[in-house]
Amino acid sequence: MNVSIIAVGTELLFGQTVNTNATYISNQLNLMGFNVMYHHVVGDNSGRLKALIISTFVESDMIILTGGLGPTQDDLTKEIVAEAMGVDLYFDERCYREVKSYFDDRNRIMAENNRKQAYIPVGAEVFHNEAGTAPAFGIEKDGKCAICLPGPPREMKWLFENCVVDYLKRFSSKQMYYRVIRTIGIGESDLETKLLPIIDNQKDPTIATYAKEGECTLRVASQRETMTEAQLAVENMIREIDKLIGKYIYSYNDEELAEVVVRKLRENKLSLSSAESCTGGMFASCITDVPGASNVFSHGFVTYSETAKAGVLGVDSKIIEECSVVSSEVAVLMAKGAQKSSNSDIAISITGYAGPEADEGRENGNAFIGYACGNKLGNKSGFIEINTKRNDRKWNRNFFKLRMLLVVYNIINDAI
Amino acid sequence: MNVSIIAVGTELLFGQTVNTNATYISNQLNLMGFNVMYHHVVGDNSGRLKALIISTFVESDMIILTGGLGPTQDDLTKEIVAEAMGVDLYFDERCYREVKSYFDDRNRIMAENNRKQAYIPVGAEVFHNEAGTAPAFGIEKDGKCAICLPGPPREMKWLFENCVVDYLKRFSSKQMYYRVIRTIGIGESDLETKLLPIIDNQKDPTIATYAKEGECTLRVASQRETMTEAQLAVENMIREIDKLIGKYIYSYNDEELAEVVVRKLRENKLSLSSAESCTGGMFASCITDVPGASNVFSHGFVTYSETAKAGVLGVDSKIIEECSVVSSEVAVLMAKGAQKSSNSDIAISITGYAGPEADEGRENGNAFIGYACGNKLGNKSGFIEINTKRNDRKWNRNFFKLRMLLVVYNIINDAI
Structure with a gap:
């Protein structure tokens, strides 16, 4: 299944915030066997966001959006997702009570604009947010799926772990397994040259090399019907790699040399x-x-x-x-x-x-x-x-x- | 001028690497008065990259690309940019000598695939890379501009500071001046509260605060018709800031405390x-x-x-x-x-x-x-x-x- 990630927020385009959400979500999606196609970042601009959602759905079956679920005027992700998917918003009583009790519990007065957060697209499955006030949700329509999560990484991660992982299981058929191998004392191109016999024509497991300063890292990944098959394919490939470049490997588990x-x-x-x-x-x-x-x-x-x-x-x-x-x-x-x-x-x-x-x-x-x-x-x-x-x-x-x-x-x- | 940033690299879509390059470049572009429209991340896939470049040029006058300039088979940014812009590649003797001497200087044998790095799109201005082997470049055609930079942040930053900033000046009409002030011993929200009288209703110079672990940084930036005007506006603002938070400031020139x-x-x-x-x-x-x-x-x-x-x-x-x-x-x-x-x-x-x-x-x-x-x-x-x-x-x-x-x-x- 092809998934793209859209982060909404002008602060990202100003270079004030690093898009670590996309990294986290990608890592999780890959582990679950989803294929991540694109990351996009767009500002708080309704026209551009709507056009981006529509064009992203051409190649992707699912879009995970982060940011723009807050109570202020420029938080417009939910409204635009509903518009792009052709559904209305309704006022969700339970969400409203949850937002209100979030403030009550902290002895704070809820601002009137927080009411806005309780509107949900019709047909969406709400992810009840215990880490903040923004209700998140997933919505499916006509074979496409959109998942909306808040921007603050702590809230986003809480929702991902506690709600999104379960929600995603219905879409996943294959199992993914990977290992990261770390080497030292050999450059990236020399490493690739030595691995050429097994990299060429290799579909699964895949082998990717990454150069870091003074070091080189290899990722061996397999996607199969069962986890056992995927593990076996990766372990067999690692044995082949070991024969070719074993003397440069210092970790088979992505550890630092120290x-x-x-x-x-x-x-x-x-x-x-x-x-x-x-x-x-x-x-x-x-x-x-x-x-x-x-x-x-x-x-x-x-x-x-x-x-x-x-x-x-x-x-x-x-x-x-x-x-x-x-x-x-x-x-x-x-x-x-x-x-x-x-x-x-x-x-x-x-x-x-x-x-x-x-x-x-x-x-x-x-x-x-x-x-x-x-x-x-x-x-x-x-x-x-x-x-x-x-x-x-x-x-x-x-x-x-x-x-x-x-x-x-x-x-x-x-x-x- | 509208600019978008495209990062090329499957490792980003796997969630192994955070796209800090987009953050750094956005920050620099905003300082120079450019308008950043989108960040995109795409894998090492020629079809998708080409389509993305073409569609991005619809709204953006300039694209800055990072990654995919290395010597290996899946490094294809340069080739695809040339294709998308309708120009050929040529073998650049000076680039070849530079790549070769990079290896010679280190008493290392240049792998044959490093030859690939010396091919440059016709009409491009080469940015000679002293921080690595990947030659970078900027190319203009039919009112559109593409700048290609290597993915490793250290190389990318070296090229940005030493080559790209000068290259970009031809596209900018206003002059930008900024200073970065560093403080310690005060939190970001306290700092903002103290500065409220001068941050509110302030259009130019702009004052932006950034929290780093245990420290807080302020950026005071002005964009005016002339550099003298911009400098004067920034220096006057710094005097105001000094009155309010002087005792927390340890550097007026973005120095590390050490x-x-x-x-x-x-x-x-x-x-x-x-x-x-x-x-x-x-x-x-x-x-x-x-x-x-x-x-x-x-x-x-x-x-x-x-x-x-x-x-x-x-x-x-x-x-x-x-x-x-x-x-x-x-x-x-x-x-x-x-x-x-x-x-x-x-x-x-x-x-x-x-x-x-x-x-x-x-x-x-x-x-x-x-x-x-x-x-x-x-x-x-x-x-x-x-x-x-x-x-x-x-x-x-x-x-x-x-x-x-x-x-x-x-x-x-x-x-x-």
Whole structure:
């Protein structure tokens, strides 16, 4: 079944509000096996809204509208939907009582214009709104269906979960299942090239790739008669994908790399510490962003100056002078210092040039990641060098952070 | 001039990505005096995209498209725009060299399908993309204009700021000037109430308020015949605003609070250090995100465990036991430890519960920010307590970070 989403509201066209409702509803619809055709946004303008509804019904069997159900003059979604579908509005006593008691319960006086909210298109199924005053509804006529929901995301979600999901079940025949796989260390086009043998001529499951900064995500989705069939098709496809690009995959369940690292540290009863120069706390911050990180991460050092590297981590000033502060030697000594001070199983460090101004003769995007492990991991230590060739400070810092996570991930997996 | 925005990408219809590009572009277009008519989202489907472009041009003079400019098979925006406007594509040598050098500079092999990105519609003005590989462009024909931009928000914004704004100026008769004022410590509705006398009946300059998490932003914009008139109108309005809410304003130039703090530290030749528990490096990270932070910030400590607080910062374990680890006493001792170890002029610390699970009898969102100053600032020390009453870990961590910045800001301004 083809569904389109129309958001009504001039604030969206002004760029004041992001249309997160369309994202939420699309996600829900896809999970239920509906095919989302278009998102449209239109202002509070009756002529344009009516024309848009009529033209959208040409290709779509259903339209879900959000916004414009409030009590004010420019809230006109309900009236226009009724007009476009050729039905009248009637005054619904129960809706009126609900709107009124919403105000009574809060010891507030109901404004006269709230009466407007109790008018409902003839033949509509009302979704009684416990999260606000706008009654929502679904209406079917001549093989087309319109669902009207309020704009505030909290109200809209409440109605979707509590009323719309049940209402939609009557329209759905197929079941949808999908998994999101996350990779690192391979670009989007290389990934696609490697997957070409299974992407080409593939109808179901579908495989979609998305590039994120420094990472790449794959979505494998199947729509079948039963959920069991859909799951089986996705799982089989994931096994094929695994054969081709398995070594780049760090999550089969749409997890962030930091989440995976924290989970694996916990599973392996390993502790972690960090010593950061150019990332300045970003690594520690992304690890501690994961609930439960306190079980595996206790110490982080941000040693931005040479004095801090020497004073806090005990890096020999002579080596800083001889090898330069951005060097593999200093990176390793920083990691060793953090490891010693925290007595952690793994210590990870970084020193580098994020930009905008590298030292003379050096390039932005050049960094050294050091690591040093405790007894449990054989006291091994080492480094990797990075050259992003970019001047973009934010981009570099984020990339450096991801590579630090990758080094920790590889140490846990005994791949370093 | 009427403009519509079309975002191309099945991931948007799957609900995997939020269409923040449309919001950003709408905001920019409104500032420049363009009238945004519609936002549309369509999947990677050539037939639908072509029909949508043609029907959108009925009411709109210009379409800005985002997405579908990549190297893969389903990237088809450029081809369809050329088709809809009735022009051919040609192979652009300069674009090809730029795409190729993008890979060469990173010591990466260019995949064969990246060649596709160098084809450009005949008659288009190319926007040379320094933020990625997708060449963007604007094309005018028969009184209609199409602008094609890549989908990744970072690339899109770079191109918009560096190329599209200039390109758009030829379509605009009026001159636009605006300033963005940033405030902290006051909610959006309180801010609006205080500004009511000047917001009411105000046509130009316009004043728009936007709430961000923990902060509030004001945009003052004027559109006049000349730039001088527009600037004068905005500056006069800012003086009025200053009289009403001056004490909440920390930037008149849309700076981040961290930028202002780093700038003021530099101006006052003051150094800063940090000791973080629940924010886990976020504070250090946002300070070091500002270019030039190395002049004022040398030491950051992430002491997530009690052992780290005692071992690294010298917080007396007995006091942790007596007062609890989340207490004003521990916050102040953490700041004193960081100040001593780094010999900085200002040390700031935090200990608290971000969520999801506070210790028994304590609430998520409760935190203590401590500070300790060196000789230059009279060795003063102290703390503030925060209670957000929220369980949201991400929200709390961000709010805590902003409050730490505010405390440092107030210390520099001698307001603490």
